[in-house]
């Protein structure tokens with residue numbers, strides 16, 4: 001009797017729903033509160049008894065289009081019959097679990113038979129080129145202590161369900177929708193059992209769009225299963241998009257940080273930027289997918305004319321980062337103009353001689369400016385300190401050059417007109433220089449103390 005009542009109620013609901021849709025659509029803008037996506041909890045969809053040539057590919061395409069994760073519990077002999085369909089499900093990114101070889105009631109089997117059935121299905125999935133999960137679902141939900149012990153013993157996590165719309169028993173599409181939508185509970189474990197491999201599966205397929213749309217509108221998110229077989233939200237991918245790709249050094253850049261799907265829990269995203277010591281943290285509340293941030297780029301110490309930097313997301317909780325974005329950092333402080341002064345020096349026949357080539361900047365800067373000079377006397381560096389405009393490049397004239405003629409040495413610095421250093425030959429020969437050096441030495445007068 002009870003069975004009969006259920007059926008009558010189901011049929012009534014099915015008849016009323018399409019009619020009720022009209023006034024509801026009118027009233028919707030006034031009464032429907034805006035529900036934050038994912039704020040009401042998770043729903044994991046599972047589909048059993050496939051793969052089927054007719055229903056499974058259409059179901060996979062629909063779920064892909066709607067970006068809904070799902071787990072497919074496949075029967076081994078169906079996988080063997082249509083490995084290409086099983087492969088298509090796996091390639092589309094859906095998890096695949098083990099539903100025994102021939103849909104046996106495992107409580108009527110010996111441990112050895114259970115293992116054989118599960119392993120044969122596992123082998124069929126491997127032959128189809130699929131990496132199966134370790135989820136196993138006993139057909140009919142028939143699981144006793146022995147079945148559980150055997151499944152766990154060979155490394156499987158048994159997964160049952162919390163919602164069974166009895167689509168396998170020939171329910172109509174509206175009835176399947178009503179049963180699923182009526183059974184999903186806020187902040188509870190919602191694992192829905194439906195079928196893609198039974199005679200009535202086309203009815204299930206037709207129910208999917210309404211189920212997905214309605215549950216999303218009510219604030220539920222769709223989820224896969226975690227290692228324990230519990231619904232777990234898919235991990236959003238976080239990406240960064242700068243307002244502009246060319247940014248002045250030390251300037252600010254506006255960034256949009258985006259998640260490719262709403263989160264079901266508060267999520268933190270860390271921003272990284274090359275050359276920055278601090279990280280910026282962006283917080284997403286439940287259901288948010290986009291945030292704006294402003295990031296200050298570092299001011300370089302070195303005098304770079306232009307540089308590249310990258311901005312990306314890292315770490316954070318519950319997100320996976322996408323590739324960082326390259327920024328073109330333009331020096332907002334153009335390099336000062338360097339000019340060089342000429343110099344002259346008398347070479348020494350005895351010691352290397354140093355000559356100072358003056359360096360001058362046309363203005364001061366707020367950072368040290370490095371100047372590199374090249375000449376036949378070698379490569380020399382100097383630094384014009386921040387706030388200063390002057391420095392010298394110190395070149396060394398080696399002993400023995402020039403021998404007898406005046407030598408002009410060109411000094412070059414990138415971006416500056418070359419300077420000339422006049423090096424005159426030593427006025428004396430080495431011997432004369434030694435003699436005159438000795439002549440200038442004042443020998444000390446030593447007075448011995450009287451010892452006795």
Ligand SMILES: [Zn+2]
Pocket residue numbers: 048049099103139140
């Ligand atoms: Zn089944």
